[in-house]
Amino acid sequence: MAGDEDRRLKPRGHGREEEEMEDQAARLPEDVLAAILRRVPPRWIAASRCVCKAWRDAVDGHRLLRADLLPLSLAGLFVHFNEHKFPEFFARPSSSAVGTRAVSGDLSFLPSASPHCGYFWEEDCVDFDDYNIKDNCNGLLLLSGNYVVNPATRRWHTLPACPPKSVAGGVSYSTYLVYDPMVSPCYEVFNIPTLSTYPHRDDVDPSMEESEWPPSRCKMYVFSSKSGYWEEKYFIREGDAAGTVREMREGFGRFNAVYFRGALYVHCSPNFLMRISLSNNTYRVIKPPMDATEDYCPYQIVKSKHGVYFVSHNKYWPRDKCWLQVWILNESCGQTKWMLKHDKNLKPLLARRRVDRRAQWILENINYNMFRASSCPEDNKKATSGENIEWNSDEDVEEEDMVHHCYFENSKKSVIENKMEWDSNNHNAFNNGDAIEEHWSDEEHYNHFYHDIRILGFHPYKEIVFLSALQRTCLAYHLNGSKIEEVGKIYPKEYEYFKELLNEQEEIQSSPYTPCWIEEFSLNS
Numbered sequence: 001m002a003g004d005e006d007r008r009l010k011p012r013g014h015g016r017e018e019e020e021m022e023d024q025a026a027r028l029p030e031d032v033l034a035a036i037l038r039r040v041p042p043r044w045i046a047a048s049r050c051v052c053k054a055w056r057d058a059v060d061g062h063r064l065l066r067a068d069l070l071p072l073s074l075a076g077l078f079v080h081f082n083e084h085k086f087p088e089f090f091a092r093p094s095s096s097a098v099g100t101r102a103v104s105g106d107l108s109f110l111p112s113a114s115p116h117c118g119y120f121w122e123e124d125c126v127d128f129d130d131y132n133i134k135d136n137c138n139g140l141l142l143l144s145g146n147y148v149v150n151p152a153t154r155r156w157h158t159l160p161a162c163p164p165k166s167v168a169g170g171v172s173y174s175t176y177l178v179y180d181p182m183v184s185p186c187y188e189v190f191n192i193p194t195l196s197t198y199p200h201r202d203d204v205d206p207s208m209e210e211s212e213w214p215p216s217r218c219k220m221y222v223f224s225s226k227s228g229y230w231e232e233k234y235f236i237r238e239g240d241a242a243g244t245v246r247e248m249r250e251g252f253g254r255f256n257a258v259y260f261r262g263a264l265y266v267h268c269s270p271n272f273l274m275r276i277s278l279s280n281n282t283y284r285v286i287k288p289p290m291d292a293t294e295d296y297c298p299y300q301i302v303k304s305k306h307g308v309y310f311v312s313h314n315k316y317w318p319r320d321k322c323w324l325q326v327w328i329l330n331e332s333c334g335q336t337k338w339m340l341k342h343d344k345n346l347k348p349l350l351a352r353r354r355v356d357r358r359a360q361w362i363l364e365n366i367n368y369n370m371f372r373a374s375s376c377p378e379d380n381k382k383a384t385s386g387e388n389i390e391w392n393s394d395e396d397v398e399e400e401d402m403v404h405h406c407y408f409e410n411s412k413k414s415v416i417e418n419k420m421e422w423d424s425n426n427h428n429a430f431n432n433g434d435a436i437e438e439h440w441s442d443e444e445h446y447n448h449f450y451h452d453i454r455i456l457g458f459h460p461y462k463e464i465v466f467l468s469a470l471q472r473t474c475l476a477y478h479l480n481g482s483k484i485e486e487v488g489k490i491y492p493k494e495y496e497y498f499k500e501l502l503n504e505q506e507e508i509q510s511s512p513y514t515p516c517w518i519e520e521f522s523l524n525s
Contacts, residue, residue, distance in 0.1 A: 032055075034062040041072060045366065068101075070181060071139040071514035074459055075103040075152075077359070077466060077474070078133055078141075079490055082507040083498045085118045085371075086131050089364040089488050089513075090474065103153075107131055108156050109149055118371030119498060133509065135177040137259050139516025140187060142177040148187060148225075152515035156173050162221050162230050170249070171194040174219070176257040178264055178278065181518050191221035192266055193496035195249050209243070210467050213248045214274065235276060238284045242272040258303040265329075267301045278281055288325045289338040302353050302458040307331075310338060311465075313455050319444050322346040322453055326464070326479060342464075343478045346453065349477075349484050350469075352454075361488035368448060368493040454488075456510040471506045 028036075033312040037048055037058060047067050049056045059065055062310060076091025089105020093415075105321040108115070110131070117125035130145025141149045146159040165173055167224045174194045179187035195213065248270060257266040264276040273286035288299065289310060302309045308329040314321070326342040456474065466487070474487040496502055 003036060030058050030061065031358055033058045037064055041184055054213060063072070064454060069517040071516040073514060074461065076105065077510050077517045078105055078513055079508055079510045080133060081492060081495060083120060083500065084367045084492065085128050088492055090361055090488070092361050103152055105151055105364055107149065107151065108370060110149065115449065116369055121500060128472055129344065133511055134175055135257065136511050137177045138180045138181060139514055140177060140179045142189065148177065150516060152517055153519045159189060160229065165191065165221060172196055176264060176266065178259050180259065181516055182305065186226040189223040190264065193218065193220070193270060195245060197249055197269065209246040210244050212243060213243060213245045214285070219323065233281060235281050235283045238282050240285060241286045252461050254504065256300055258301055258308060260303055260308055272301055273301065278473065286336055303460055304458040305461055305463050309458065311363060311455065322350065333516045344482065349482060350453070363490055363492060367498065372494050374499060397485065423502055429454050452465055457512040460512055460514055468508065471508055
């Protein structure tokens with residue numbers, strides 16, 4: 001009786017349709033089927049495995065689901081000192097294990113109008129500013145010289161010039177990169193309007209100062225690598241504006257953007273987010289956390305283990321504090337809410353930090369090797385195997401079912417949570433016996449040390465903050481355990497020769513790098 005009921009509940013022809021689909025798939029030679037599926041983005045290859053046995057065999061037999069090619073591991077940090085031409089790369093030394101992939105941050109393979117000039121005061125160094133990293137997304141870098149670069153595969157594209165934009169009323173444009181190889185092999189570049197903080201008086205239209213910002217129809221310029229050209233697009237605002245144009249001009253600082261699950265989150269001046277939905281050309285304004293509104297306090301947004309984070313690092317108030325606050329954006333159940341994750345003074349923790357000498361990361365010293373080593377014969381030698389200046393990231397991540405879990409489970413737990421450990425944890429950085437050194441600082445050094453703490457970036461898959469101390473040392477701060485570990489020295493070799501003034505304060509920009517090994521750039525152009 002139960003069997004009869006089960007048969008009645010099945011749609012007519014359901015079993016026959018499955019059999020016919022399997023028969024049709026079986027008629028295709030496996031090599032032909034694999035050639036077809038190879039053109040499908042990784043996200044849908046994972047789904048293709050579920051269609052029928054023939055498709056699953058083709059995907060598995062030809063290793064089409066290559067999680068090892070995707071940007072699922074942290075390779076290191078790009079760190080760009082302001083008087084260097086090229087950014088440096090800071091990471092763990094390469095393993096000699098068979099099958100591991102080496103990563104180098106050396107961008108000197110890019111076209112250069114003055115390849116032998118590396119000092120900004122040289123008259124012939126006409127491209128000194130072309131290699132600043134404006135944005136990065138899932139293994140691609142957007143450089144100020146209009147290059148989109150994949151450092152892992154050493155391939156690049158040169159962006160065509162964007163059409164002339166109207167900048168009336170003190171409006172300028174900021175540029176951001178969007179790339180998700182799980183969805184598409186193509187990337188996009190967004191030019192998003194932003195208000196000038198101190199526009200020239202002649203550029204300001206008084207009638208515009210009391211209008212809403214951002215506007216209800218926000219005009220952006222979008223470049224698609226698929227089409228190869230820029231397009232003018234309008235994004236429609238959902239919900240309220242952030243304020244008036246006059247109010248929104250009162251800001252300062254460097255603002256950034258992160259891409260997460262089909263949306264671009266842009267941190268705008270003076271302090272609000274635009275969440276731009278790429279699927280339906282809409283956007284909405286997200287206000288900052290209620291208690292993150294202090295003036296002269298640097299804020300930024302980052303992507304980490306649980307999505308989009310809002311970070312405040314206050315070194316100025318209260319006095320003698322080094323306060324770190326971190327919120328996580330919760331967008332579940334149709335609501336948008338900031339949840340306070342971390343709220344702590346780092347000063348007491350900085351007095352005690354641990355160092356694992358076996359797990360120290362190394363700076364690649366790209367600028368020194370290019371522009372200084374030739375003038376120092378004793379250093380102009382090939383690196384020994386123990387000083388190999390390439391890095392691998394394969395030890396950071398396991399391949400098993402990552403793509404499938406990440407996009408089809410859509411669970412509360414991140415795919416990386418149970419799969420990935422940060423490298424110093426892999427080296428048992430807190431349990432290595434004699435390999436561990438504990439550092440205690442006296443009060444004078446302690447005060448000097450914490451006063452110039454800066455955020456270098458967040459680990460994209462673990463709640464770890466990378467900090468710089470005096471632009472000399474990189475620290476890793478674990479949010480969950482409140483542990484600080486010294487990772488290595490980030491100050492470049494012989495940087496004083498690149499500086500105009502020896503006592504000038506160094507300025508650095510940095511970003512975590514997750515390599516992508518998919519070679520979708522057919523040609524360097």
